[in-house]
Amino acid sequence: MKVKNIVIFLLVGGLIALIAYRIMSNKSQDEKTNQKSGSPKAMSIVNGIVLKPKKFANELTLSGSIDANEQIELRSEVAGIVQGIYFEEGSYVSKGKQLIKVNDIELRAQLAQAKTRQTLASENERRAKLLLQKEAISQEEYDVANAEFESAKSQTQLIQAQIAKTSIVAPFSGKVGLRSISPGTYVTPTTLIAKLVNTNQVKITFSIPEKYASLMKNNAIITFTTAGNKEIFNAKIYALEPAVEQTTRTLQIRAIAENKDGKLLPGTFANIILPLEEQNDAILIPTESIIPIQNGKKVFITENGKAKEVIIETANRTEKEILVTSGLKVGDTLITSGIMAIKEGAPVQLKLIQN
Known part of the structure; x- marks a missing residue:
């Protein structure tokens, strides 16, 4: 019986000691937490630049199609044997060459x-005139x-016109493609004979967003390249559609380029x-300083030693920089590093770098 009481006493004493230990441990942890919460926030060290006005040659990069200056499908107007x-x-x-x-x-x-x-009708008309x-x-x-004389004369002219249609001549100078007929082939107006293409000059057709429509002028020079060819070609704008396409909200433009050496292929x-206006006071910022968000883009600037979030709007971009159209001004200090680790109002230690 004494042994049983001793065991019970030891168990109760151990339980009381365990509870006391847990209470003291939790108290010590709370004190440490309070000490941490009362300490000042850690300051982030970031790089930044002071925004300065720059010269920016605004330009659009677009896709267009190359078409022959003149191109037709050769077909016969009359049916018959070639x-x-x-x-x-x-x-x-x-x-003018006969093909x-x-x-x-x-x-x-x-x-x-x-x-x-016609000859008989002419003679009858002459006699009738004398009798009259x-x-x-x-x-x-x-x-x-x-x-009757006039009718016979018209019939003769009609047949002469049909005979003239049996000769197909080149309406303009150019290169003839592959023919799809042979001598003796029966052709009709639906039969494709060959294609005639003039490629001494080529047309460049492309469309631009409507907001740039007012900037487009005739005789403006554009530059372009083609797939697999690093050579830069020039073309001159010569025609603009008079209205914006309502479905796409774009304006179609056509330019012409010289192609004496035949490097540009239609199709x-x-x-x-496409060069646009040149800006002398543009604000350009590094692309890595921008954070995409749901409704646009944002950046961080420093103000009184703290980070401040700014929503911006952008336009065209270069290889390393992007043009800011609103949200920033000259003189702002833009944070360019560590932007994913800082928050609005966080204290920052700024290290200015050369812009």
Whole structure:
């Protein structure tokens, strides 16, 4: 019985000692926490720059298409058998050169018949005129003879026009592409014969956002490059659409570029650099100083030794900097490092770097 009481006494004493230890331990922890909370905030060491006005040549980078100066699909206006092909595939042809001849034997026979009728009608009109002068026939009878003559003459002219359509000539100088017919092929107005392209000059077609529409002028020079070619080409703006496209809110523009050496191929894309106005007092900041947020972008500046959050609006960018259009002013001290670790109102130790 004595042993049992001793064991119970030891257990109760151990439990009391454990409770006392936990109470003292928690008290010590609270004191440490209070000491920490009462200590001043740690100061962040950051880099920064003082904003100064800079010269900035504002420009747009756009995509456009390269088109031939002139380009058509050669087709026959009349149906018939191809009698002759007078061009080589891929060759250069001059304006007015005959390219295709469609057989016109039947039309020439019709022309001979029409000319015979015209001759007879002409003679009948001449006789009727003489008889009218002698008052041997009425004015009405003469008018009938004259109308028959005019009709026969018109029929002759119509057949001559159809014969002229059997010869396809180049409407402008250029290069003929691959032909899809051979001598003896029966062609119709829907048959594609070949393509004729003038590439001595090429057209550059592109669109710009409507907010830049007022800045575009005729004769302005643009530069562009093409895929796989580092050479920079120049083009001159010569035409602008008179209205903004409502669905895309863009203005379509067309420029023309010389292509004497044939390096620019119609149908390819052009990477266009379009110069806008030059600003002498632009504010440019490093891209790494910007924090994207839900409604835009923000940066931190220093004010009275503390970090201050500023919402900004930006425009074009260069390789390392971006143009700020609102939110910052000349003389502000911008924080450029450690921006993800600081908060609004946090004390900072600034180290100015050369801007």
